Amino acid sequence: MLELKDITKYYKHSVNTFPAVDHANLLVKKQDFIAVTGPSGSGKSTLFHIMTGLLRPSEGSIFLDGTPSFLTRQISFIMQGQNLLTNFTIEDNLYFPLYLAGIKGNYRLRAKEVLELVGLTNTIASYPDRLSGGELRRISIARALMNNPGIIIADEPTSNLDTDNAIKVMELFKTINEEGTAIVISTHDERFLPYSKSIYRMDRGKLSLL
Ligand SMILES: Nc1ncnc2c1ncn2[C@@H]1O[C@H](COP(=O)(O)OP(=O)(O)OP(=O)(O)O)[C@@H](O)[C@H]1O
Numbered sequence: 001m002l003e004l005k006d007i008t009k010y011y012k013h014s015v016n017t018f019p020a021v022d023h024a025n026l027l028v029k030k031q032d033f034i035a036v037t038g039p040s041g042s043g044k045s046t047l048f049h050i051m052t053g054l055l056r057p058s059e060g061s062i063f064l065d066g067t068p069s070f071l072t073r074q075i076s077f078i079m080q081g082q083n084l085l086t087n088f089t090i091e092d093n094l095y096f097p098l099y100l101a102g103i104k105g106n107y108r109l110r111a112k113e114v115l116e117l118v119g120l121t122n123t124i125a126s127y128p129d130r131l132s133g134g135e136l137r138r139i140s141i142a143r144a145l146m147n148n149p150g151i152i153i154a155d156e157p158t159s160n161l162d163t164d165n166a167i168k169v170m171e172l173f174k175t176i177n178e179e180g181t182a183i184v185i186s187t188h189d190e191r192f193l194p195y196s197k198s199i200y201r202m203d204r205g206k207l208s209l210l
Pocket residue numbers: 011012013020038039040041042043044045046047
């Protein structure tokens with residue numbers, strides 16, 4: 001369980017300081033599928049970076065399973081856009097985060113499992129430039145699953161995808177969620193909101209449940 005308590009993040013623009021995230025509260029439980037919507041610039045990415053530990057809040061606290069420390073292995077983050085390493089095969093891309101984090105295990109077996117789940121087993125030896133945008137997005141999801149995270153946080157996972165591929169991505173999150181992983185996504189696209197179990201709106205840094 002991930003809990004954000006009264007989180008504020010100030011940014012400085014020349015002489016002015018403004019809260020990009022303004023006293024946000026959020027609880028993410030095991031079975032949750034949360035969507036955060038809101039206009040561009042409302043603070044969604046800033047909130048997500050704080051949730052994943054990439055950015056420190058100016059004020060407030062974050063608890064993971066009741067403790068204020070961050071066990072990042074329990075949270076996987078899928079950033080906006082294409083973020084696979086282009087000079088490495090899909091297989092190496094899948095292994096890389098585990099290797100960097102010093103996580104031991106049968107990488108090959110897990111890679112096969114996650115590629116099967118996303119329907120892309122035949123891409124294991126390919127380089128990212130051979131894959132379509134939709135396939136690359138599903139590989140990013142596969143990579144996020146490699147360490148069996150309790151929570152997957154994805155910033156705009158359907159951006160720049162056509163409807164068919166966006167649906168594939170959302171169906172995948174639905175399956176992953178049904179198998180016991182909490183999902184938190186941000187989206188501009190109202191068509192995909194029904195996939196989530198709860199919808200929050202971000203407006204000028206203020207987060208509220210719809
Ligand atoms: N490092 C930074 N320094 C100063 N201001 C920033 C920084 N990062 C973001 N901002 C500002 O904070 C506000 C929130 O940005 P953020 O990227 O979190 O919004 P967003 O809702 O994710 O937007 P989008 O949907 O376009 O990605 C914006 O006004 C942005 O210009």
